[in-house]
Each structure stands twice: as C-alpha cells, then as structure tokens.
Amino acid sequence: MKVLFNCLVPFGLAHGGAQIQIEETQRALQGIGVEVEPLRWWDGAQRGDILHHFGRVPANLARLAKAKGMKVVMSDLLTEQGSRPRAQIARQEFARKLLGAFSMAPAAVRSVLESYQLADACLVLTAWEAELLERIYGAPKEKIHVVPNGVETVFLHSQPATRGQWLVCTATITARKRVLELAEAAVAARTPLWIIGKPYDPDESCAKKFLSLAAAHPDVLRFEGPINDRAQLAKIYREARGFVLLSAMESLSLSALEAAACECPLLLGDLPWARTVFGGRASYCPVTASTSAAAEVLKKFYETAPNLPAPPKPLTWPEVAQQIKAIYARL
Secondary structure (H helix, E strand, C coil), X not given: CEEEEEECCCCCCCCCHHHHHHHXXXXXXXXXXXXXXXXXXXXXXXXXXXXXXXXXXXXXXXXXXHHCXXXXXXXXXXXXXXXXXXHHHXXXXXXXXXXXXXXXXXXXXXXXXXXXXHCCEEEECCHHHHHHHXXXXXXXXXXXXXXXXXXXXXXXXXXXXXXXXXXXXXXXXXXXXXXXXXXXXXXXXXXXXXXXXXXXXXXXXXXXXXXXXHHHCCCCEEECCCCCCHHHHHHHXXXXXXXXXXXXXXXXXXXXXXXXXXXXXXXXXXCHHHHHHHHHHCEEECCCCCHHHHHHHHHHHHHHHHHCCCCCCCCEHHHHHHHHHHHHHHC
C-alpha cells in the first residue's frame, strides 16, 4: 500500500497547525510501516494506491485519482464552519437540502458537495466536525471517520513540576486567535500571562497592537517570541499555572492538546470543538465576551486553576497513525 499526501497550501506561505498535522501524520505512518510520500505534480511516473488530500479535495482532482484506480481520502479542517452559531448551521443545512431537492444549487456549490461524495473516506478531528460534514455538505455517514490529532511523546512523557505564577498561551499572533483580546483581559485583571508564538503577519494591525501592549505592561505580559524546543515547551506547560486559548475559530488546537498532555488546566474559548473534546475537564470563556467580562473569567480561572482537574490525555501520533492505517486497509 502506497499513500500519496497532497495539500494545496504551501507550508512556506502559511505556517501553522495544518503543517504540523501533516508532517506528524506522515512521520507516524512511516513509523508503522506505511509507505507515504508527497504527491509530486511534476512526476508523471509516480504511482500510488491512495491519495490522501489535506483540505477539501477539488472534485476534478478526485475524479482524476479515481480514474487511475486510486482511493481518495480527504482530511478537511472545518475551522470556520465549526465555529459558526448553531442557527447559521441549521440555515445552511436547510438551504443545501432545499437546493438539492430542486437541483437548483449553483455550479460552485455542486462542485463543493461533489468532493464529499467522490471521496472514499472523510477524516475529521472531532465528532462535532463529523456532524457538520453530514449536515452542511451531505457527506455519507459511512464515509466519515473521527480521528483526532496526536501529541508528541515529549509532552506525554514530561515530568510533573511545581506550577508557577504564569498562565501560558501558545498561539500564532493573528486576529483569529484573539491573542490581543486575551492580553487586554490579562492587563485588566492584573493576571500574569506568557504569550508564546509569533505574528502571522508582522504588519497586521492586531499584531502591532499586541506588541505595543506587551511592551507597555512587562509586569503582566511576558512575550519573547516562539519556542521551537519541544522539550522546553513541555517544561513550560508543566510549570504553568494554566493554559489559555480564546480563539474565535478553531478545529482542534494542537497547543491545547500539548498542554493537556502535560496535565495543565485549560481555559478555552467556548466553542463546540472545545466542549466536544474536553467536556467538563476544562474551563470556558465566551468568545464574544467584552474585555471586562473576559478579565473576570480569566481572574477566576487564575485563582481556581491549582484545584482544577487535569484534562483528558490525548493520543500519541503512532496511535493516530494506527487508526488511519486501519481506514486505508478497509478501502
């Protein structure tokens, strides 16, 4: 069995969690004996048994792969869709069913829906995304498989440590992650917060405002950029008072899973993905909260964090790979 990985967003143009997911999945699959290599668009002699596309596979690409006798697996991140209000999702579901019943869907919409029909398997990260695939895109239930992201063993095998005064947030500094809003709430609540990450775009207005705010409040906000040493990051999670991520949109946060692996208490934006994965073993803050309301939630979390239960342990990447390999085999 030979698997070809494909992604239409070049890593060099858009760093983030999707790159980590793809790289770790490939490494883990290779570690359990699955032959995996990137799809080489320039190589007419390349062959494979399965095309595993990360993102929504274009319908024409899926048809071409199937014409070559390949099975098509799609791992689509429903980051934006999964963060929409439930009423909006219900309207989208109704519109799809109505347009489908009268064959009135525009060509672009039909092409999107066709992607989910052509794929032999659709992999999603949470049960919430599985529900969305059925409701919004009409994906056949039997094709949908929930396979979460994994966590590196350096986090799962990290040693307990005495927790300190800093809450920690590991995130790219961009509007979607709401790092600026979190920093403003920390300043208002006088709650020590360590931000680890780098701006997605240094010229983005929220990044500039965050950097200015951090420089003005070094007693509350700690910012030294990203930390690439995974062992050091695991140690930080072990010593943090708690982990905070108030993203406006998220699929399944890798940094939240890493913190959970280190038994760090979690405060997350109150979105379906977070409730689905962590349930009652995390604390939540409304994404729409004002600075003062978010500051109140943050302060309460800071005070109660030492007595909160540890989050559930995530899977390792090899465990994730075993699940994906089983899906490949069934195809």
